[in-house]
Amino acid sequence: GQQLNQSPQSMFIQEGEDVSMNCTSSSIFNTWLWYKQDPGEGPVLLIALYKAGELTSNGRLTAQFGITRKDSFLNISASIPSDVGIYFCAGQAQTGANNLFFGTGTRLTVIP
Amino acid sequence: DTEVTQTPKHLVMGMTNKKSLKCEQHMGHRAMYWYKQKAKKPPELMFVYSYEKLSINESVPSRFSPECPNSSLLNLHLHALQPEDSALYLCASSQVASLTGELFFGEGSRLTVL
Numbered sequence: 001g002q003q004l005n006q007s008p009q010s011m012f013i014q015e016g017e018d019v020s021m022n023c024t025s026s027s028i029f030n031t032w033l034w035y036k037q038d039p040g041e042g043p044v045l046l047i048a049l050y051k052a053g054e055l056t057s058n059g060r061l062t063a064q065f066g067i068t069r070k071d072s073f074l075n076i077s078a079s080i081p082s083d084v085g086i087y088f089c090a091g092q093a094q095t096g097a098n099n100l101f102f103g104t105g106t107r108l109t110v111i112p
Numbered sequence: 113d114t115e116v117t118q119t120p121k122h123l124v125m126g127m128t129n130k131k132s133l134k135c136e137q138h139m140g141h142r143a144m145y146w147y148k149q150k151a152k153k154p155p156e157l158m159f160v161y162s163y164e165k166l167s168i169n170e171s172v173p174s175r176f177s178p179e180c181p182n183s184s185l186l187n188l189h190l191h192a193l194q195p196e197d198s199a200l201y202l203c204a205s206s207q208v209a210s211l212t213g214e215l216f217f218g219e220g221s222r223l224t225v226l
């Protein structure tokens with residue numbers, strides 16, 4: 001399968017701080033998505049990106065689809081304790097391909 | 113609450129047992145997926161069904177046998193599993209030939225093979 005690398009692998013931050021994480025691929029993707037997974041739960045979609053250069057926000061979350069189509073970034077502003085979890089990027093290489101490849105994940109811990 | 117329901121939530125089985133994992137969705141999606149997730153790892157695609165037909169099999173061992181009886185249900189039959197098959201098994205659904213790539217996941221079935 002496709003290899004998507006996320007960084008950092010883990011983060012420990014104070015409540016109220018902003019967070020940035022990114023995802024890179026050796027291949028071009030047509031769609032980038034960001035999911036969050038809580039312990040013992042399935043991933044939940046946060047943001048979807050469909051065009052190179054696109055910047056999309058969902059509340060305190062902002063994500064960007066890289067111009068090269070090989071990377072994406074997720075920012076969380078003013079973190080709160082419930083932001084704790086694992087954040088996965090995911091990419092779809094071909095529109096309509098029905099297979100999604102997941103990044104290695106970024107584990108976020110927010111210290112109250 | 114997720115609209116993809118998986119049962120059971122937890123399953124413990126021996127290597128000689130036969131068991132099944134079940135998944136149900138009522139969103140009218142015609143693509144359904146099985147993913148396997150080991151601890152601290154990303155989900156890995158196992159199977160994709162489109163319109164109740166198997167469209168992707170990511171070289172999964174035959175001890176895992178998927179079945180899609182109708183557009184709302186997806187099963188994963190398990191037989192002669194190994195301890196290394198212990199993992200969280202995630203079911204997901206989406207629109208077929210999804211232009212958005214958006215998958216909706218269930219909460220998963222945590223499988224332990226003794």
